[in-house]
Amino acid sequence: MEFKEQTACSLFRLFEQGEISAVEIIKNFREFQGQRDKDLKAFVKTSWKRAEKKARALDEKRKRGEDLPPLSAVPIAIKDNIARLRETMTCSSNFLKGFFPGYSATVVEKLEEAGALIIGRTNMDEMAMGSTTETSVYHPTRNPHNLGKTPGGSSGGSAAAVGGGIVPVALGSETGGSVRQPASFCGNYGLRPTYGRISRFGLAAYASSLDQIGLFARDPDDLWRVFGVLAGKDKKDSTTVSGKGLERKGEAFDPEEIRVAFPREYMELVEDGEVEKRTFEVVEKLEKAGIKVEEISLTDPKKALGVYSVIATAEASSNLARFDGLRFGKGIEGEKNWEELIKKNREVGFGQEVKNRILLGTLFLSSQYREKFYDRAVQVRKEITQELDQLFCNFDLILSPATPMPAFNLGSRIESSLEKIMSDIMAIPGSLAGLPAISLPMGLNSEGLPLGLQLMAPRWKEGRLIDFSQFIREITGYREELKYFSEGGSE
Amino acid sequence: MMEKEFKTIIGLEIHLQLKTLSKMFCSCSTEFAAPANTNTCPVCLGWPGTLPSVNQKAVLFGLKGALALNCRINRESGFDRKNYFYPDLPKGFQITQYARPLGFEGFFTLGEKNIGIRRVHLEEDAGRTIYNQGNGEIDFNRAGIPLVEIVTEPDIESPGEARDFLKDLRLLILYLGISDCSMEEGSFRCDANISLKGEEEKISQNQVELKNLNSFQAIFRALEYEEKRQKKALLDGEEIKGETRGWDEKEGKTFLLREKGKKEDYRYFPEPDLPDLILRQDLIGSVAEDIPEPPMQREKRWQEEWGIGKEETGVLISDKAKADYFEKAANFASPKEVAKWIKEHLYAHVFPLEIPPEYLSEIIKMVEEGDLSFPQGKEVLKETLETGRKPGEIIDDKGWKQISNQEYIEELIEEIIENNPGVVQDYLAGKEKAIQNLMGKGMKKSEGQANPQTLRSLLEERLKGREEDG
Incomplete structure (x- = not known):
């Protein structure tokens, strides 16, 4: 039996039934990670000792015949912007090297209570700003399906860890498309839950009104299981919402009841022939299976991208103001004047991409430009949200490619920020509207790179995304084209 | 200019x-x-x-x-x-x-x-x-x-x-x-x-x-x-x-x-x-209900309705606990007297006092009505503040209740006059101070409980009558 090929659900079952021990699981995964991550560089820190200790406790628990929580013995990786007690949280930034937050994010507490084995922290673009994981202060992460390609970003480390078979499940975070885009590039299922569904407490903020913790897995059922653990109102995050049930029909799901909207403006953004072709193939297969797919028109996502750039950078300029190097993080020595001190700390601490975004956001909020940019963006965001909400009166899901192109070469898009952002574009309108969305495997292209499909659903309908993803997997077989465990991957 | x-x-x-x-x-x-x-x-x-x-x-x-x-x-x-x-x-x-x-x-x-x-x-x-x-x-x-x-x-x-x-x-x-x-x-x-x-x-x-x-x-x-x-x-x-x-x-x-x-x-x-x-x-409604009468309005009300002087209201209003305590005590005794007592005799105390406002008004009322002498009232207040005992109990223990009952005092006077003809003679002969002697005898006889003011005025009245009779 190959441990690493198991899903989170099957690992749990094997553990529960006593066929494997949690310690064995950790040992096996550790070994594989040790080899595989040499190439992928998905991790910035591993915590095997802690995981092993927890595994031993779980084995004891099982022996005593106690109830086992739903993620018992499941290895999980978390993005480096999610706080965990007794661990550093660096957001892959020079600023936070060696920073111990001293508390755990709500999601981490929930994972730990659910018996998950957190095995390490994954690489990311600095402060979650980027789409390739190349703005990380450590190193770029590589795509498990082709080491010369980017895994995407900003949650590239988590996507590569799951896509490379190192863990069955990982947490990431999304502001624009930082889960769905890398999930698509690495052949994963990537879920962005509804805004307010999962607590952001302990997630280092990029843009508060957009940030949401997301999940990666190789199987829709795994996503659902972890999602179920993480979802819910948290009194430490006032934007979380209570009373919204978790609903998944599962066996009772009837795909023929689903009305799918297929926006042509999204297709017009596709930069790659194979992405286009595959998407139409999916549509064809759905129609053959009796699903109504209707081509419709929506606001051009490029407009949403503009709105997003203003709001995200504006909020970031404020959220990142706390990084002054005085209370935490790296600060320089010997400067007496506080203004100079803060300036120098920020100069040395942040990378260029972060600085660019802070400057832009500061400009957008300044009294001179606020009305023209920030206020206008907030207004258009409302319009985009209303348009999507309205569309969902007549449709159950919106289908599009997850990205306009497959993973591109590492280093190829560093120079052009806008072009990089374009890889996120399909995700942006849903992020602005706070809607749940998923990216799911759409097979491989002729180069052997994963392609991804995106589904968006009305608020709180994550269950529908999971059910329909499962259905697509069954009727297309695209997921089965992916090989997650091959070592190396060709360049 | x-x-x-x-x-x-x-x-x-x-x-x-x-x-x-x-x-x-x-x-x-x-x-x-x-x-x-x-x-x-x-x-x-x-x-x-x-x-x-x-x-x-x-x-x-x-x-x-x-x-x-x-x-x-x-x-x-x-x-x-x-x-x-x-x-x-x-x-x-x-x-x-x-x-x-x-x-x-x-x-x-x-x-x-x-x-x-x-x-x-x-x-x-x-x-x-x-x-x-x-x-x-x-x-x-x-x-x-x-x-x-x-x-x-x-x-x-x-x-x-x-x-x-x-x-x-x-x-x-x-x-x-x-x-x-x-x-x-x-x-x-x-x-x-x-x-x-x-x-x-x-x-x-x-x-x-x-x-x-x-x-x-x-x-x-x-x-x-x-x-x-x-x-x-x-x-x-x-x-x-x-x-x-x-x-x-x-x-x-x-x-x-x-x-x-x-x-x-x-x-x-x-x-x-x-x-x-x-x-x-x-x-919003329940918070609004919880808002007390504004102090300036309250002070004005005390002045207008109760005729309390500015000096007293100023002292009372500056401390809400004091003002609240005063208002409660004023329900059981003359507000003016209560205000005066608080200002003059309780300025060094922290409000609310340890005793219920009723105790304070009881003492003030007894002094006002002549049931206690002023120094006795102060003493009782001191003791109730120290011990928390009811003023009535303290007064009973000390046997301090003043007797202002006219009949009792008239009987007392007859007894003193009868037993001290010499002193009475001195007084009638114009020795005004002799009345102090008679007062002292009366107070002693009543074991200090006779209201001295009543005793004095009735005694004077009685002796003057004698003078005229004589």
């Missing part, structure tokens, strides 16, 4: 620290004078990943303040971020209410005049920078303490009026119980804007903002100084520059802190980590 006349225009900004147990957006204690940086947590230190959660109590306190200042209430208000860098501002922004304050368009009645209240809003305090030999040391205990900011309209016309307004406002806030209002501890802080306007001019001169005024005296003197300074400058044909000035207590002068050339751009925007603050009507 007539001297040019100027009108003084003053507006005030008051910051109150709210008397909540925990901070505005985290659960740290708000205790004053705790060792530096001990009342802090990742949230109020602004560590990455932390989020604010609104202290409900602070919202209710703010609402109470806004209602007591007759404000209109924004039923849907919310928080904004005010962005600026300063070492004692942990997040690099202050969470405040900018676009939608809790209350607006209120007023405060000062004597016969209403001072407009522009807005009342909630915000969080910053940390405190302590300068030590040229180095700034920061105590973040204060960071995140809930504040209410009250901004008046520029309706105040003199330094004296500013001081009176602040004194009355402070008293009102103390009555509301939402702040300790301690100027020394910084829980009541005031900035003042002052400008002058020529009688015939339409617009006033540039505003000067006075900061760090930490006593009523300082506020008054600084405004007075500034009023004179600006007037002189204007008469000399100078222009008043918009600037921020501090107050030098020793020199008795204001001094330039900074010029208000370029306005700082705070890049306000709605706080995305907090949902809108929705206040239900029933909640």
Whole structure:
């Protein structure tokens, strides 16, 4: 039996039934990670000792015949912007090297209570700003399906860890498309839950009104299981919402009841022939299976991208103001004047991409430009949200490619920020509207790179995304084209 | 030549620290004078990943303040971020209410005049920078303490009026119980804007903002100084520059802190980590019901309805506990007498007293009605305060109850006259002092319980009758 090929659900079952021990699981995964991550560089820190200790406790628990929580013995990786007690949280930034937050994010507490084995922290673009994981202060992460390609970003480390078979499940975070885009590039299922569904407490903020913790897995059922653990109102995050049930029909799901909207403006953004072709193939297969797919028109996502750039950078300029190097993080020595001190700390601490975004956001909020940019963006965001909400009166899901192109070469898009952002574009309108969305495997292209499909659903309908993803997997077989465990991957 | 006349225009900004147990957006204690940086947590230190959660109590306190200042209430208000860098501002922004304050368009009645209240809003305090030999040391205990900011309209016309307004406002806030209002501890802080306007001019001169005024005296003197300074400058044909000035207590002068050339751009925007603050009507109603009668109104009522003098009401009103205690005690005895007793005999006590107000009124009433002598009354009060025993019990133990019963005293007098013919003779012979002797005999016979005033007047009456008979 190959441990690493198991899903989170099957690992749990094997553990529960006593066929494997949690310690064995950790040992096996550790070994594989040790080899595989040499190439992928998905991790910035591993915590095997802690995981092993927890595994031993779980084995004891099982022996005593106690109830086992739903993620018992499941290895999980978390993005480096999610706080965990007794661990550093660096957001892959020079600023936070060696920073111990001293508390755990709500999601981490929930994972730990659910018996998950957190095995390490994954690489990311600095402060979650980027789409390739190349703005990380450590190193770029590589795509498990082709080491010369980017895994995407900003949650590239988590996507590569799951896509490379190192863990069955990982947490990431999304502001624009930082889960769905890398999930698509690495052949994963990537879920962005509804805004307010999962607590952001302990997630280092990029843009508060957009940030949401997301999940990666190789199987829709795994996503659902972890999602179920993480979802819910948290009194430490006032934007979380209570009373919204978790609903998944599962066996009772009837795909023929689903009305799918297929926006042509999204297709017009596709930069790659194979992405286009595959998407139409999916549509064809759905129609053959009796699903109504209707081509419709929506606001051009490029407009949403503009709105997003203003709001995200504006909020970031404020959220990142706390990084002054005085209370935490790296600060320089010997400067007496506080203004100079803060300036120098920020100069040395942040990378260029972060600085660019802070400057832009500061400009957008300044009294001179606020009305023209920030206020206008907030207004258009409302319009985009209303348009999507309205569309969902007549449709159950919106289908599009997850990205306009497959993973591109590492280093190829560093120079052009806008072009990089374009890889996120399909995700942006849903992020602005706070809607749940998923990216799911759409097979491989002729180069052997994963392609991804995106589904968006009305608020709180994550269950529908999971059910329909499962259905697509069954009727297309695209997921089965992916090989997650091959070592190396060709360049 | 007539001297040019100027009108003084003053507006005030008051910051109150709210008397909540925990901070505005985290659960740290708000205790004053705790060792530096001990009342802090990742949230109020602004560590990455932390989020604010609104202290409900602070919202209710703010609402109470806004209602007591007759404000209109924004039923849907919310928080904004005010962005600026300063070492004692942990997040690099202050969470405040900018676009939608809790209350607006209120007023405060000062004597016969209403001072407009522009807005009342909630915000969080910053940390405190302590300068030590040229180095700034920061105590973040204060960071995140809930504040209410009250901004008046520029309706105040003199330094004296500013001081009176602040004194009355402070008293009102103390009555509301939402702040300790301690100027020394910084829980009541005031900035003042002052400008002058020529009688015939339409617009006033540039505003000067006075900061760090930490006593009523300082506020008054600084405004007075500034009023004179600006007037002189204007008469000399100078222009008043918009600037921020501090107050030098020793020199008795204001001094330039900074010029208000370029306005700082705070890049306000709605706080995305907090949902809108929705206040239900029933909640507003229940907070409104909880607002006590304003002290100024109460004082006036005492004067008008009970005829109590200004001196007494002034003493009583300045302390809500005292005022409440007085009002209760006044239900059982003459309010005037109660007021007098509290002012004269209980000025050193902390209110509410340990004894129920009924005890106090019982003693006062007995003295008033002659059942106890005044020194006895004071003694009983002292003892009940010390022991908490009922005044009646103490009086019984001491056997002090005075007897004013006329029949009893008349019988007593007959007995003394009969037993002391010599002394009576002396008195009748014109030896006025002899009556003291008879009084003493009477008091002794009654074991001190006879009311001395009654005894004396009846005795005199009786002896005079004899004189005439004789």
